[in-house]
Amino acid sequence: MNHTPKAFIVMSFDQEFKSIYEQLITPALEGAGYRVSRADSSLDQQNILRDIVRNIAEAKLVVAEITVQNPNVYYELGLCHALGIPTVLIAQSMEKVPFDLRSYRVLTYSTQFDEVNKLKEALLEIGIANLKGTITFGSPVTDFLSNERINQPREVATLIAAPQSSLVSELDDRNELGILDFLVEGNEIATDLAGIMQRIGEQIVEFNGKLNKNTDLINSLPKDGSPGVAARAREIAAGYAKDMETLSAFIDSEISGYDKSIDALVEVFSGYMSWLTVRGQEALTELQNSRNSMKDLLESTRKGLLGTRAFRESISSTRGISGDVSRSGRHLGKSLDRLISSMERIESFSLKTFTSMDEQLNQSGDPTSG
Template identity: 25%
Template sequence: MIASKALRPQPDRPRMCFVVGPIGDPYAAHGSPEREAYEHYLGIFEQVIAPACEKYEITAVRADGIAHAGDINEQICRHVIESDLVIADVSGGNPNVMYELGLRHITGKPTIHIGEAGQLPFDIASIRTIRYQRARSHLAGARREIESALEVGIQDGFELLTPARVLRGFQTDDGPLSSERSGDAEVATEDDSPGILDDFAAIEDGLDHMTADLDAMRKTVEAIGALTEQSTAEMIDLTQANAPASARLAAVARYADSLSAPAGEMNFIAGEFAERMTNLDSGVRAALSLVETTPPDERGVETEEFLVQLVALDKSAQAGLSQMGFLGASAERLVRVSRHLRKPVKDISLAAKRMTSAITCMGEWADKARSLAQGTTE
């Protein structure tokens, strides 16, 4: 991971280290997995990473230690891209950590991997990783290894990892990277690692699925609306005919039964949509931050299409937001009518809450995309 002195000039000394890794939940109940994760990774930061950095007058900070107010996702992306050094704890292959690490690799800036023995993801097994175990003696050893990596890196320079070498190979006019410049015998054209356009394509594929989810949700809402109109008309007829309560209850039971399938489908779609949002959120924000750091005249067609797609997706989502809110509020009132309605109403209400939350997040994407697109046209 460290380049030889013969190949690297004396680099600028890093002053700021951003620590990427799982954090856990400091507010979770004592003894819970989330709280134990928080205590563990805080211990790694305080006992291993921070002291190693401090030895070389490098300030280490985690995401929960960012002092400035603002959008935390945007701040994380900026730290990942702009910090002098990143130390990444890849234990368990946390999805957000892996995406942030991929973004960092593309920058070509100094990065050190650490991870708990037995918890290292297969995807980056070929990259040198400082391993630790939870015993105090092993933590001390990991700290010394980080110190050694920092000492050599500060003196000789940090080796470019594969994604950065490939990207820089594409950016030169001299053809594939030579073994001297890459530190590796393989030329860039033989490497199969994804580039930035591949990352954009993967995000756009996820956004396409979200668009399909929104269309499926619209059709389900329409189906529930039609069933509700039919049931309302039937209940009005029964009331005008002074039908007994048992007849009205039977009508409600039929309505509840007819709602069961579309309400379940709605909740399923909303769950898929919310999960896609969770998986894509950090990636989309990271991509937007990367676009922001790229001069407008250097952005490709794919980048502009990406911004347009985010805005269009938000418009489609906002169109159904008020309808979802109304449907959710109506469902809450229906639950008092009969116990038969509790299950479908629960599905509808939960789906409405999931969609509303996810669509709000999508609006933040679109606002950023609009501002970036305006910067291109000004």
């Protein structure tokens, strides 16, 4: 009997994803120590749904590719969540990920030649961490159902396959932590996130200052077609394009740390919510305080999103000024899209957590919730 842990891949059967499975996902997870398979590589094709259910139940890790809005993939993802199987989502753009799933572990990847290895590296890291039991995977099931009800489908999975999910033991380990541990970790992560957004905000303010200066310079140029005016305008535009590239590079350099901090925040609060659930009535005061903090995070994130989206629109309007500006504008636009996607993850996570906290407070009869 082969005791190598299994990784099962849930994805569309479209031809374009075959190379992603064979060249990116499989080598990464095999390197982490897994046997990798997906439904269409099953030996028995006569009952593919049976094979899918068994493969999911036997998996130590599931990777779900959700770039394509495929109902079969979402059905299989639902099985993973219901059975409590550690599942990581991957997509070529966060825009393809439903809002309700953005707060969970999602890897966005590019098929461009110079970026494809990032997915392999990320999956290798997650795969190893999962085997070591140093990473947690949330889902709507673990977020919104009691531990007793969560254990029911896990018992079903145990009947199908040997119990391999590390989620329960990971949550037990997190429950051994005290409230101060969660607060310290949470505050450190919140400080990191705030610091990154502050630095990006300062760079955007500086960029806008330069933009206003360049706009004034262009407006001050003679309008009578004097010699050298066009060359001077092109020179100013080139400087503007350079400023765009500088800001784009800065945002890109910060996003990786930003995404890691979001992952850490999700993990800490997953453990924190488990701690609150176990403590029950004695944790009501702390739950109310945390609810207010989560509400503040949700409101500040939504405010930040409004400003960032407006800035993104202003960058889109610069196309056509010159070739340099158009190219640099596209680069900056992509960087801002990544930033917006990350901020939307925080929005989704904070809304989900805030809703869950309100539900717990309502069940306790707390009149301040809602």
